[in-house]
Amino acid sequence: MRILGISCYYHDAAAAFIQDGELIAAAEEERFSRKKHDSEFPRLAIQFCLDQAGITSRDLDYVVFYEKPLLKFERILLTSLQTFPRSFNQFRRAMSRWLGSRLWLKSQIQDLLDVDSARILFSEHHLSHAASAFFSSPYSESAILTLDGVGEWASTTLGVGRASWDGKGKNEIRSFCEQRFPHSLGLMYSAFTAFLGFEVNEGEYKVMGMAPYGTPRYADKVWKVIQPAGRGSFRLNMDYFSFHYSSRRSFSSRFERLFGKPRNPDIPFVLTRGEGQVWQDALDGEGRHYADVAASVQLVTEEVILGLARELHARTGLDRLCIAGGIGYNSVANGRVLRETPFRHIFIQPAAGDSGGALGAALYAYHVLLQKPRRFVMEHAYWGKSFDGASIRDAVQRRGFQPKTFSDERALVQEAARRLTEGQVVGWYQGRAEWGPRALGNRSILADPRAARMKEVVNRKIKFREPFRPFAPSILDRGIRDVIEHPPDRPLDPARFMLMVSPIRPNMRARIPAVTHVDGTGRAQMVEKKANPLYYELIRAFEDRTGVPAVLNTSFNLKGEPIVNSPDDALSTFSRSDMDVVVMGEEMICKSTSGGLA
Amino acid sequence: MKWARRLSNRFSVVGELFYFLWRQRLWWLIPMVAVLLLFGLILIFAQTSPLAPFIYTLF
Numbered sequence: 001m002r003i004l005g006i007s008c009y010y011h012d013a014a015a016a017f018i019q020d021g022e023l024i025a026a027a028e029e030e031r032f033s034r035k036k037h038d039s040e041f042p043r044l045a046i047q048f049c050l051d052q053a054g055i056t057s058r059d060l061d062y063v064v065f066y067e068k069p070l071l072k073f074e075r076i077l078l079t080s081l082q083t084f085p086r087s088f089n090q091f092r093r094a095m096s097r098w099l100g101s102r103l104w105l106k107s108q109i110q111d112l113l114d115v116d117s118a119r120i121l122f123s124e125h126h127l128s129h130a131a132s133a134f135f136s137s138p139y140s141e142s143a144i145l146t147l148d149g150v151g152e153w154a155s156t157t158l159g160v161g162r163a164s165w166d167g168k169g170k171n172e173i174r175s176f177c178e179q180r181f182p183h184s185l186g187l188m189y190s191a192f193t194a195f196l197g198f199e200v201n202e203g204e205y206k207v208m209g210m211a212p213y214g215t216p217r218y219a220d221k222v223w224k225v226i227q228p229a230g231r232g233s234f235r236l237n238m239d240y241f242s243f244h245y246s247s248r249r250s251f252s253s254r255f256e257r258l259f260g261k262p263r264n265p266d267i268p269f270v271l272t273r274g275e276g277q278v279w280q281d282a283l284d285g286e287g288r289h290y291a292d293v294a295a296s297v298q299l300v301t302e303e304v305i306l307g308l309a310r311e312l313h314a315r316t317g318l319d320r321l322c323i324a325g326g327i328g329y330n331s332v333a334n335g336r337v338l339r340e341t342p343f344r345h346i347f348i349q350p351a352a353g354d355s356g357g358a359l360g361a362a363l364y365a366y367h368v369l370l371q372k373p374r375r376f377v378m379e380h381a382y383w384g385k386s387f388d389g390a391s392i393r394d395a396v397q398r399r400g401f402q403p404k405t406f407s408d409e410r411a412l413v414q415e416a417a418r419r420l421t422e423g424q425v426v427g428w429y430q431g432r433a434e435w436g437p438r439a440l441g442n443r444s445i446l447a448d449p450r451a452a453r454m455k456e457v458v459n460r461k462i463k464f465r466e467p468f469r470p471f472a473p474s475i476l477d478r479g480i481r482d483v484i485e486h487p488p489d490r491p492l493d494p495a496r497f498m499l500m501v502s503p504i505r506p507n508m509r510a511r512i513p514a515v516t517h518v519d520g521t522g523r524a525q526m527v528e529k530k531a532n533p534l535y536y537e538l539i540r541a542f543e544d545r546t547g548v549p550a551v552l553n554t555s556f557n558l559k560g561e562p563i564v565n566s567p568d569d570a571l572s573t574f575s576r577s578d579m580d581v582v583v584m585g586e587e588m589i590c591k592s593t594s595g596g597l598a
Numbered sequence: 599m600k601w602a603r604r605l606s607n608r609f610s611v612v613g614e615l616f617y618f619l620w621r622q623r624l625w626w627l628i629p630m631v632a633v634l635l636l637f638g639l640i641l642i643f644a645q646t647s648p649l650a651p652f653i654y655t656l657f
Binding site for chain 1: 603618630
């Protein structure tokens with residue numbers, strides 16, 4: 001049984017292919033089109049999935065789209081009418097998009113793929129999210145929490161999933177509670193993202209990274225715009241928002257009266273580090289104000305998520321939880337859910353946002369619509385495209401680099417580890433690309449976490465991004481509990497995909513300052529040997545030399561660009577930044593020995 | 599052949615959309631959606647037809 005899942009037309013278009021219930025390939029369109037958060041129909045990602053499986057579209061049994069377009073169209077029509085005439089411009093734009101392409105999705109799929117229209121199915125947005133996490137998890141029964149901006153109507157769902165591995169029981173995902181548009185935690189967070197001068201659907205991470213610089217002194221004000229409605233639910237006070245009738249602005253003038261004028265995105269949020277590790281405000285209080293707003297909205301978001309999780313536990317009595325939807329990327333909240341609620345096990349798949357809907361739609365069709373038994377657990381995130389040694393060598397030669405080839409993997413990791421300890425920044429390009437927005441050791445930029453200056457070096461000279469943004473450590477699984485604080489009775493599953501922020505142990509903070517955020521926390525990736533043996537060996541080699549079982553890991557891209565996919569992308573990024581070394585397969589290229597840089 | 603399939607697909611989607619609105623008890627939206635679809639068709643025609651400049655001036 002071969003099923004292709006597709007998600008597109010909002011942000012992060014993607015395709016995922018499963019065969020007999022096992023994931024074969026999954027990738028976001030942006031990796032191929034090189035447009036960050038590309039939302040267009042994922043032609044290139046679909047072609048990659050088919051190529052990876054070695055089939056053509058004729059061999060597909062089903063194609064499943066991750067949401068129901070007619071339900072979404074209904075929501076847009078009704079919302080526009082409710083807010084008319086203020087919504088006129090938004091309505092005009094939406095109709096142009098819908099009548100131009102989105103309504104005719106079946107035709108588009110059939111234009112590209114040779115598949116009968118009866119074999120094209122549609123899953124609901126939040127069911128796709130729920131299925132993406134639950135049917136990738138190791139659980140037979142689990143509570144499920146989905147949280148994002150909005151799908152068709154739902155923005156938050158509470159539910160439960162059950163599935164059998166032997167084909168004897170019934171597979172189901174049942175949502176028993178949902179919060180509907182416009183009451184959306186995701187859209188509220190996005191409104192604050194826009195207020196703080198960042199791009200919606202891109203800058204939410206930056207708000208999370210900015211929050212620890214502030215204190216949540218505006219939390220009471222944030223509770224005015226999002227009000228608790230009992231049993232974990234909430235309602236937005238729509239007087240403060242305009243996203244339901246405007247596509248240009250997501251908050252109203254009343255919101256501005258409450259929080260002040262929006263931050264000018266052209267003025268960088270700069271907190272310069274003074275002597276003695278004291279962070280000082282360089283913007284005469286203005287930067288501090290916005291940091292405090294970020295801290296307040298982050299705190300309230302965490303409290304709402306904790307409330308929802310506690311309610312879900314009370315209703316299901318289960319100790320396993322799957323989280324999906326864009327808010328699943330809020331790794332600070334995920335860490336608190338695992339530490340502070342009765343859930344002992346949490347699973348979040350690496351593409352928790354809309355791209356993951358492609359995987360969820362395919363898994364939902366296979367397990368729930370077709371009632372096929374479970375066969376798959378997502379143990380790693382490496383489902384994207386890989387390039388063989390010949391392709392890498394060809395790209396290297398075409399660009400005129402002079403690589404050093406290491407046929408012995410051990411020698412390669414030793415040399416890379418040595419260079420890291422010398423303070424060099426190393427691009428690490430190996431195997432299949434990661435699924436989801438996190439680089440987890442196959443398309444990564446690595447540096448020494450012991451050197452505090454590395455944070456600024458990588459932010460300013462390598463990635464050209466905002467200096468306040470933190471970096472994450474990749475830590476060996478056997479040493480991770482010595483580095484972070486975590487309850488001993490709770491597994492660290494979300495850390496496998498770098499989806500959980502934890503306090504760094506006080507004795508480690510000074511040892512790994514480059515990956516310790518200003519509030520003493522870090523978004524650790526737990527590296528397991530079975531998931532990525534080469535990366536594991538590299539960190540072990542680094543540990544042998546330094547006694548620290550961790551490296552600084554950030555995604556292999558420059559600001560505003562998608563993570564590199566092909567060897568050409570990697571070499572282009574290497575050339576345009578101050579990276580010292582790039583390791584691609586068994587080839588190592590150093591700036592000083594690379595000859596003519598392309 | 600492809601265009602015939604595309605046309606038939608689009609008619610089928612329009613049918614599904616009207617049926618969906620009826621089933622959701624949103625029958626009162628049908629006239630508005632019909633007008634929107636008609637305008638959509640005119641716009642698509644206007645973009646692709648040699649008559650485009652004349653149609654543009656009409657509006």
